[in-house]
Amino acid sequence: MAIIQNVKGMRDHLPTDMMLRQYIVTTLTRISESRGFEPLQTPIIEYAETLEGKLGDDEKLIYRFEDHGGRRLALRYDQTVPLARVTAQYAGQLALPWRRYAYGPSYRGERPARGRYREFYQFDLDIVGSSSPLADAEIVAMLCEALTALGFPDFVTLLNHRQIIGGIARVSGLSEEAASGVYRAIDKFDKIGADGVRAELLKSGVDAAAADRILNLVQIDGAPADVLAALEQQLADDRRAIAAIANLRAVIAGLTAMGVPASQYRVAPRLARGLSYYTGVVFEAITPHWPEGSLLGGGRYDDLIGLFAGRNIPTVGLAFGIDRLHDVMLELNLGPRPRTTAVAFVTLFGPEQVADSLALATELRAAGINTLIALEPGNLGKQFKEADRRGVRFALVLGPDELTRNEVVIKDLQRGEQRSLPRAAIASLLAEALTEGK
RNA sequence: GUGCCUGUAGCUCAAUGGCAGAGCGCCUGACUGUGGAUCAGGAAGUUGUGGGUUCGAGCCCCAUCAGGCACCCCA
Numbered sequence: 001m002a003i004i005q006n007v008k009g010m011r012d013h014l015p016t017d018m019m020l021r022q023y024i025v026t027t028l029t030r031i032s033e034s035r036g037f038e039p040l041q042t043p044i045i046e047y048a049e050t051l052e053g054k055l056g057d058d059e060k061l062i063y064r065f066e067d068h069g070g071r072r073l074a075l076r077y078d079q080t081v082p083l084a085r086v087t088a089q090y091a092g093q094l095a096l097p098w099r100r101y102a103y104g105p106s107y108r109g110e111r112p113a114r115g116r117y118r119e120f121y122q123f124d125l126d127i128v129g130s131s132s133p134l135a136d137a138e139i140v141a142m143l144c145e146a147l148t149a150l151g152f153p154d155f156v157t158l159l160n161h162r163q164i165i166g167g168i169a170r171v172s173g174l175s176e177e178a179a180s181g182v183y184r185a186i187d188k189f190d191k192i193g194a195d196g197v198r199a200e201l202l203k204s205g206v207d208a209a210a211a212d213r214i215l216n217l218v219q220i221d222g223a224p225a226d227v228l229a230a231l232e233q234q235l236a237d238d239r240r241a242i243a244a245i246a247n248l249r250a251v252i253a254g255l256t257a258m259g260v261p262a263s264q265y266r267v268a269p270r271l272a273r274g275l276s277y278y279t280g281v282v283f284e285a286i287t288p289h290w291p292e293g294s295l296l297g298g299g300r301y302d303d304l305i306g307l308f309a310g311r312n313i314p315t316v317g318l319a320f321g322i323d324r325l326h327d328v329m330l331e332l333n334l335g336p337r338p339r340t341t342a343v344a345f346v347t348l349f350g351p352e353q354v355a356d357s358l359a360l361a362t363e364l365r366a367a368g369i370n371t372l373i374a375l376e377p378g379n380l381g382k383q384f385k386e387a388d389r390r391g392v393r394f395a396l397v398l399g400p401d402e403l404t405r406n407e408v409v410i411k412d413l414q415r416g417e418q419r420s421l422p423r424a425a426i427a428s429l430l431a432e433a434l435t436e437g438k
Numbered sequence: 439g440u441g442c443c444u445g446u447a448g449c450u451c452a453a454u455g456g457c458a459g460a461g462c463g464c465c466u467g468a469c470u471g472u473g474g475a476u477c478a479g480g481a482a483g484u485u486g487u488g489g490g491u492u493c494g495a496g497c498c499c500c501a502u503c504a505g506g507c508a509c510c511c512c513a
Contacts, residue, residue, distance in 0.1 A: 060439085106513085115513080116512075284513095294512085321512095381470090381473070383472085383473090386473085409471085413472095
């Protein structure tokens, strides 16, 4: 007996969901290509060794297996490590800086929950081979542009820099080793609050004075310029943090020059982000409608590609979580909700009219109108019902009367209006209705 | 990976340990050149799966699978 069930954490995406998902991907693709980003696709399967050693603790979530030839393989954990591999492998062919986008599934053997799946789709944007703050700004600007285009009413992009967090840890007298526990604790600030973070810090061995200092710094809030000025004062002794603050200032200047509204981003010293390969600017977008975590996030990782390439290739990138974007858009009722891909439904009046009706459908498709045909001639009521149920807006009838007059009956099932028009006029009328609908 | 909650028709959910039901959806017809509304009828279930307790289990117990929540972590 066959098992009729999805593998844990793996989902089917039925047409209704797919149409919204494709809208999201199409929107992101358009934004990417408008800035000259180029598409890349890599295999879902990599050598396990390629993925190992880049992810820290998360490595235990990698799906590993052996193929028929005894090779140690793994399903990709994200699209960033494969990008690093490609950049190193095709170093001679890729002109840097290189802007690349990629869309596809990745796999993590986590316990599934809402918005968290073992197979999940990401849309990645990266600028490979530039350390310019304008590269960081461009990625963040695209993030804001994308969420705006998708119709998100109230998202905020939180910005921070790894060396600001590092500086906070260092001026609080913590070692590099203790710092990672600090990152994890402060990253939870929005979830567990100041007291919760304090408790976590104490638990991970930070003394009370240092914990208070950290909490103090991490809670600095306000306009980006003010936050950075306050941090500059507090972290004056830490050269790396000061450089990071200057870097963030340059990024923000870029955002302003690129026309990103100031309401769409904030500097948040408490933002840490988990992935261990980030080295510079980090950011994530949050919305009150998704308390479970970030919608998407990214940052600068200047060392990762070097592990493959053998030379330093600074890179900044971003990953949209398509599954989460889709789930939130469903809840907020954002984006279009087509029920079908077809605009017109050509009925089959009777066996004698099949050939003419199919020819009509071909004409419409040639004119760019997505057209569905009935498969059983006769019983128009049933055919109209099918068109309506499918959510196709226009039903067309080519019966004996219409054929002698060289006309077509077109019924707008949405409005309930029906007209008989010259056959030649149908395509342009449908095309018109299409553009009006947008 | 740990703890807790849930699983009944396609969907949303009822059913004190005692005959498995409703609404929506679906199919047929009223309506052989027209969908939606209305009316009439119909199909639909191994109660996630496998064991156990009981005269009797959708309900209680054990296991297992899947989903959700909190940890952990992250998209």
